[in-house]
Amino acid sequence: SPLSGLKDPTLLKTDAYIGGKWVGGKTRFAVTDPATGAHLADVADLGAKDTETAIAAANQAWPQWRTQTAKERSIVLRKWYDLLMAHQDDLGRIMTAEQGKPLAEAKGEVAYAASFVEWFAEEAKRVNGEVLPQFDNNRRLLVMKAPVGVCAAITPWNFPLAMITRKVAPALAAGCTVVIKPAELTPLTALAAVELAIRAGIPAGVINIITADAENSVAVGKVLCASDVVRHLSFTGSTEVGRILMAQSAPTVKKLSLELGGNAPFLVFDDADIDSAVEGAFASKYRNAGQTCVCTNRFYVQEGVYDEFVTKFAAKVQATKVGNGFDADVTQGPLIEDAAIAKVQRHLDDAVSKGGRVVTGGHQLKQLGSGQFFEPTVLADASADMLVAKQETFGPLAPVFKFKTEQEAIAAANDTEFGLASYFYTRDVGRIFRVGEALEYGMVGINVGILATEHVPFGGVKQSGIGREGSHFGIDDYVEIKYMCIGDV
Numbered sequence: 330s331p332l333s334g335l336k337d338p339t340l341l342k343t344d345a346y347i348g349g350k351w352v353g354g355k356t357r358f359a360v361t362d363p364a365t366g367a368h369l370a371d372v373a374d375l376g377a378k379d380t381e382t383a384i385a386a387a388n389q390a391w392p393q394w395r396t397q398t399a400k401e402r403s404i405v406l407r408k409w410y411d412l413l414m415a416h417q418d419d420l421g422r423i424m425t426a427e428q429g430k431p432l433a434e435a436k437g438e439v440a441y442a443a444s445f446v447e448w449f450a451e452e453a454k455r456v457n458g459e460v461l462p463q464f465d466n467n468r469r470l471l472v473m474k475a476p477v478g479v480c481a482a483i484t485p486w487n488f489p490l491a492m493i494t495r496k497v498a499p500a501l502a503a504g505c506t507v508v509i510k511p512a513e514l515t516p517l518t519a520l521a522a523v524e525l526a527i528r529a530g531i532p533a534g535v536i537n538i539i540t541a542d543a544e545n546s547v548a549v550g551k552v553l554c555a556s557d558v559v560r561h562l563s564f565t566g567s568t569e570v571g572r573i574l575m576a577q578s579a580p581t582v583k584k585l586s587l588e589l590g591g592n593a594p595f596l597v598f599d600d601a602d603i604d605s606a607v608e609g610a611f612a613s614k615y616r617n618a619g620q621t622c623v624c625t626n627r628f629y630v631q632e633g634v635y636d637e638f639v640t641k642f643a644a645k646v647q648a649t650k651v652g653n654g655f656d657a658d659v660t661q662g663p664l665i666e667d668a669a670i671a672k673v674q675r676h677l678d679d680a681v682s683k684g685g686r687v688v689t690g691g692h693q694l695k696q697l698g699s700g701q702f703f704e705p706t707v708l709a710d711a712s713a714d715m716l717v718a719k720q721e722t723f724g725p726l727a728p729v730f731k732f733k734t735e736q737e738a739i740a741a742a743n744d745t746e747f748g749l750a751s752y753f754y755t756r757d758v759g760r761i762f763r764v765g766e767a768l769e770y771g772m773v774g775i776n777v778g779i780l781a782t783e784h785v786p787f788g789g790v791k792q793s794g795i796g797r798e799g800s801h802f803g804i805d806d807y808v809e810i811k812y813m814c815i816g817d818v
């Protein structure tokens with residue numbers, strides 16, 4: 330088993346953790362390796378009742394946690410960061426085993442995930458209030474920042490660790506307590522992180538994690554949304570599920586942070602540095618086998634450089650080594666599940682039937698391991714009537730559209746209900762500002778293909794979500810603004 334080589338085998342937890350106790354539950358669900366189909370572990374399958382218990386535990390732990398000084402909370406978070414980094418190799422192994430991304434990429438995610446804990450350990454000390462000028466000399470006007478309370482975090486499988494720390498670290502820093510519901514496909518990384526949080530000294534009840542299979546996840550979600558003790562819900566995942574959670578949260582008027590789907594455009598103008606655009610395109614498209622919400626979904630290339638871009642991009646893509654993420658030279662692992670393969674195939678077939686031309690790739694690699702592998706694919710002559718223009722493929726398929734004018738490219742880029750990440754390449758300074766401001770996206774990468782890091786605000790507009798994660802803005806969703814008007818008696 331890929332998990333037999335852990336330096337610290339006690340990081341491998343398969344129970345949920347509620348109110349300071351590991352909880353086995355009555356039934357369990359299997360976690361498998363997407364590269365081989367091999368069985369990895371059976372994890373506690375909890376439901377509605379356990380969720381109530383976890384919410385109660387978080388609520389009970391809250392008063393003590395929120396009255397610790399910011400510095401005390403900061404010290405514990407910093408210890409958690411140190412432990413995450415000290416166990417980077419093991420966490421990376423667990424992640425590759427259950428998620429599939431190449432080991433180097435998995436270790437990179439561990440460092441990225443840990444960086445949020447480090448950042449918010451620092452930010453914990455900077456949740457400052459304000460004193461406002463008085464409207465009457467007998468009063469003083471204070472603006473306080475108070476933790477919102479018990480927070481719920483529902484997280485996806487594509488970043489099994491970073492999507493947890495990006496929510497949990499600011500919540501804990503602000504003085505909130507949390508109930509985490511990790512993705513059923515990748516609970517082992519999440520449980521290992523919680524084990525390290527315990528070792529760091531995060532008190533019982535402050536961090537709780539409910540593991541559940543797909544069906545029970547729905548039930549757990551309902552309880553988290555319906556609870557009036559849970560004041561805030563943070564979710565990263567599909568827009569479809571985001572809408573459900575938002576509707577379910579309406580009766581309790583819950584605060585929401587939603588990081589949902591994207592349909593990222595990547596524009597290459599005639600004046601771009603094409604080699605650099607190809608590098609950026611590759612990084613943006615194929616990271617995590619195309620399974621990130623900021624992965625480019627649509628490439629728009631101006632007609633003067635279209636052929637050159639397609640040729641160079643295809644050549645770059647051909648150097649990818651697809652296989653098991655534990656093999657040293659592999660740069661693209663499996664897709665997460667059969668349904669993911671089916672979606673890539675559906676989008677590809679649809680595009681080809683509408684005149685798309687496969688330049689490289691185009692096939693599922695059925696003979697490899699579990700068979701859940703798909704060749705990195707570049708498709709030229711893409712058009713607006715194709716599924717790839719409208720839907721997030723979430724796989725290694727790169728459709729390349731041709732455009733003539735800047736206006737046309739901007740209109741096409743914005744023609745979507747999504748608004749998470751966007752990218753463009755140009756060396757014209759005027760165009761940088763014009764296009765950068767015209768793109769209706771929460772994030773714009775200009776002459777870069779990768780833009781996320783812990784101290785920048787990550788998030789989308791339109792139906793890509795609500796709120797920002799990371800950066801000093803990332804703590805805002807976890808604090809209430811309280812105004813105190815003090816009279817002179």
Ligand code: ADP
Nearest residue numbers: 483484485486511512513546547550566567570
């Ligand atoms: P993805 O598109 O990343 O597969 P989903 O949006 O389906 O993601 O799932 C992301 C997370 O949301 C997972 O933890 C999953 O268990 C959870 N989830 C899916 N459906 C629901 C639901 N109806 N209620 C609550 N949680 C859900």
